[in-house]
Amino acid sequence: MSSSPQPAGPPAPDLQAMLADLRALVEIESPSTDPVGVGRVMDAVEGWARALHGQAHALPGGTRQFNFGVDGSARPVLILTHADTVWPHGTLQTMPFRVEGDRAYGPGTYDMKGGIVAALHALRALNGEWPRGGVRMLLTPDEETGSASSRGHIEAAARGARAVLVVEPPVANSHALKIGRKGVGDFGLGFRGVASHAGNKPEEGASAITEAAHAVLAVQALAQPEIGTTVSAGLIRGGSAGNVIPAECSFQVDVRVSTLEEGERVTQAIEALKPRDPRVHLTVTGGLNRPPFEFGPGTRALFAQAQAIAAELGFTVGGEVVGGGSDGNFTAPLAPTLDGLGAPGDGAHAAHEHVRLDRWSDHVRLLTRLIGEV
Ligand SMILES: [Zn+2]
Incomplete structure (x- = not known):
């Protein structure tokens, strides 16, 4: 024993x-x-x-x-x-x-x-x-x-x-x-502007790339790594030629959050984005796939x-x-x-x-x- x-x-x-x-x-x-x-x-x-x-x-x-x-x-x-x-x-x-x-x-x-x-x-x-x-x-x-x-x-x-x-x-x-x-989000942002000759009639164009550039910085500014929220634009494509004001641009965003509140804050902010030029149209797809x-x-x-x-x-x-x-x-x-x-x-x-x-x-x-x- x-x-x-x-x-x-x-x-x-x-x-x-x-x-x-x-x-x-x-x-x-x-x-x-x-x-x-x-x-x-x-x-x-x-x-x-x-x-x-x-x-x-x-x-x-x-x-x-x-x-x-x-x-x-x-x-x-x-x-x-x-x-x-x-x-x-x-x-x-x-x-x-x-x-x-x-x-x-x-x-x-x-x-x-x-x-x-x-x-x-x-x-x-x-x-x-x-x-x-x-x-x-x-x-x-x-x-x-x-x-x-x-x-x-x-x-x-x-x-x-x-x-x-x-x-x-x-x-x-x-x-x-x-x-x-962590919760995981995946968003797609698509911009549709107006194409035009970059030399002859730039004022008739509305650049989707310019709007996307502003949006990349705005989206990444939503990150708060000190509380676990990270935001990264990981894939971008746009434009058709160097001398054309671009009509199309899109990018994808990976979001990670430690709290549901943060997931909602980031989601609402991305969905509320407005192009500066009213001639550019923005479509947001995706969202939080798995909550934290x-x-x-x-x-x-x-x-x-x-x-x-x-x-x-x-x-x-x-x-x-x-x-x-x-x-x-x-x-x-x-x-x-x-x-x-x-x-x-x-x-x-x-x-x-x-x-x-x-x-x-x-x-x-x-x-x-x-x-x-x-
Ligand atoms: Zn398993």
Whole structure:
């Protein structure tokens, strides 16, 4: 018998069973562009969910929803997963699933088939004792390409949830959770002026390039890097010849923001731009694609809870605000959201993608406690 105190439950999950499930999912190639492959991953997950007495629903657009003990007595806990990967068909031939030491390699292991397996094993560990209001899990087909078909389902589920747990991987080679992500905007500004001979009749022309030049400076002046807002005109084209007053000019703007307020401020300012010369017409397209996932009060509380649970389980979790987006960007404005609860490892979207088997069990135990206690 050990003389040292046992860490607080839940018991360690069955790592060999998790590995077998991970292998089964990884060996079904599921690029976002292939609904058949994505559907086969979903079928496998649905079988496991039904074995845990989950109720499965196919939603329009290819998302599946699994309900575990959802009975209307309280808002359920929402778990977000995606079945697609960035890896094209044929990747397994050069990057087969394999275990070397403490690492399980293969396409989609870390992002996020390991997260799907983690969620199911965390649910299994609850042994049918669902938290008040139950657990809802969404499995989406298109996270890697921007979640066009699933965003509405994700937002609707988040509105009805008391907390959202995203099983994207934690920060590489750590247990660090993702506690914020920047919002991303992409705008196009198109100017149409009046062409004229630059030598003979310049006064009859209205330069689209001149207006665009003023607008580039005006737009970039909206940046406030000290609070996380960056604005960059990254691509510009215009004019037809050196001796013609240009009738056309357009440019694209990349916007990153740390708060929704800043996203709205920059969007409104860009949409309110007016050419100085009334003969020039301006068209603005685009907007904020993913709202910022702010480290707000809801996320702070969830993160504090996760840190306390991890300490009881005998390990430490940090937290980082990261630049890349996830479906957590959609839910964070609607419900308390914590991200990075999937499988520890490294190499998302890279050839050395892998899950760290020596860290995985602890992360699953943390997820089990969070599902049961948030
Ligand atoms: Zn992912």
